[in-house]
Amino acid sequence: MWGMPLVYLLVGGGLFFLLYSRFAPFKYFKHALNILRGKYDDPDDPGDINHFEALASALAATVGMGNISGVAVAIFMGGPGALFWMWVSAFVGMATKFFTCTLAIMYRGEDTAGKVQGGPMYVIREGLEKRWGGNWTYLFKPLAGLFALAGIFGPLPIFQANQLTQILRDSIYIPQGWVTANAHMGGDLITGIVLVIIVSIVIFGGITRIGKVTARVVPAMVVIYVGCVIAILASHITEIPHYLGLIVTDAFNANHVRPSAINGDAMFGGIVGSLIVIGIQRGVFSNEAGLGTEALAHGAAKTKEPVREGLVAMLGPAIDTIITCTMTALAILVTGVWKSSEANGVTLTLNAFNEALPTVGTYLLVICVVFFAISSMLTYSYYGTKCLGYLIGAKYQHLYNYFYVGSIIFGSIASIGAVIDLIDGMFALMAIPTMISAVLLAPKVKEAAQSYFSRIETFKTFD
Structure with missing residues (x-):
């Protein structure tokens, strides 16, 4: 499903939103930051969580394993050039999120219990x-x-369970002699069971509890993780210009694409086209622009102004892919571990931390991965619950959480290939309705944006 047609839909759709809006959202970046810090939060507005909690919930699912593991998968499969196409997905993804998340508030609907909900199915x-x-x-x-x-x-x-299990196994269980490299299933299963218990405590409390937990956890983990990566880059600062250039040149000659990743049906003879697919695929997995999951999170925001939430959502890809993913990718590239290792996913990032920050780097990354993975799991449960409630009724949507926590066991013991295939396939299917509906309703967003920006000086503040 992740062929060039879907890439055209996501990137082409995002480019359409960018040009159709005449870059309007980007002109109000400072205003978006004011919204995020609560300057316009009215406690009487409809919704479940404030703007910051909505963005934190969305980022909890994107900043984290998509940045630590997803970008490592992209480099493993496509080399440095994959990051360039991740940048492309993020830049147009900012416009996509502005449109999809504005629509999520504009066309909120009631579920069978009479509660207001947002998301692509309601749009x-x-x-x-x-x-x-x-x-x-x-x-x-x-x-x-x-x-x-x-x-x-x-x-x-x-994916989160799989990568968390993998880093615990590779950095703690095997070095400590608790399991062997060829007989680790028991340790993975125990990790999965512990994760089930931790996640269950939070997700059965609903989006309000999820929003409050992620709003506290995500910022702290981002600071720790970014601090570690800055230390790695500082110790290899002379290598950074070379790799920034390589990222751009490799994006068009695809010298480092693995043969197993080449799709012969892709454009340009398969190699460059396959690299584009890898970069866009992992970029979308990282920032979720156009998938619709972002609209599910932001659709719960407390606001009467749809454009406000679109502006807040726009910040996501900038924080997630353009900043955090780039830092991770550079850490992997400048340390050279991408050349000499067959490690994939989080283990590749772990190797970069070990090379630059011996001993302490391992434990700092493990701490970040634990919290990032768990925070992602908390947000994702809310998405699936809303989808099941739409299909069979809100009365039964709580049943999804039992299926959800049970899948953690599967993720803990399955191969990374099987996990990525399943997730990517479902994300591809989610993107089709999300992008089609957003393109068809784009005039409504443009009309609302023009009205909002013309009234921007009259808004009441709640500082």
Whole structure:
């Protein structure tokens, strides 16, 4: 499913949003930061969580394993050039998030329990189906259902569980002699069971508890992780210019794409096209722009102004991919571990930390991975719960959490290849309804944005 057509939809759609809005969201970056810090938060506005908690919840699912493991997978498969295409996905993804998350507030709908909800399935139902109706209903209902169905499986915590288990096994269990490299299943299973207990304590409290926990955990972990990466880059500062140049040149000659990653059906004879797919795929996995998961998180924000949440959501790819992923990628590249190791995923990042920060680097990365992985698991559970509630009714949506925590066991003991294939496939299916609905309703967002920006000086503040 991750062929060039989906890349065209995500990148082409994001470029369309960028040009169609005439770069308007980027002109109000400072205003977006003011919204984020609560300057316009009205406690009486509809919704469940404030703007900061909504962004923290969304970032909890993106900043973390997508940055630590996802970018490592991209470099392992495609080499330095993959990061360039991750940048492309992030830049156009900022415009995509502005549109999709504005729509998530603009077209919130009620679930079967009468509670206001946001997300692509409600955007399709309230924004397309109810307004266009007629014969188009037969298209829009399945489109909303497709997103909700894929949204049950796409946000499963199996990648986070897999990578957390992997780093604990490689950095602690095996070195301590608790398990052997060829007989580690018992240790992985125990890790999975412990994760089930920790995650269950939080997710059964709903989005309010999830938002409060992630708002405290994510900023602290970002500071620790970024501090470690800065130390690595400082110790290899002379190598940075070379690799920044290599990232750009390798993006177009694809000298480091692994043969197993080449898709012969991709454009440009398969090699460069395959590299583009790798970079966009991992970039979207990192920042989630266009997948619809971002709209599920931001759709719960307390606001009467849809454009506000679109502006806040726009900050996500900048923080996530352009800053954090770039730092991780450079740490892997400047330390040289990407050349000499067959390690994939989080282990490749761990090797970079070990090379630059012997002993202490391992434990600092383990701490970050533990908290990042768990915070991601907390947010993802909310996504799947909303999708199941849309399909079978809010009365039964709580049942998803039992399926969700059970999948942690599978993620802990499965191979990374199986985990990535399942998640990527479901994310591809989620992107199709999200992007189609956003493109069709783009005029509504542009109209709302023009109205909002014309009134910006009149807004009441709550400092």
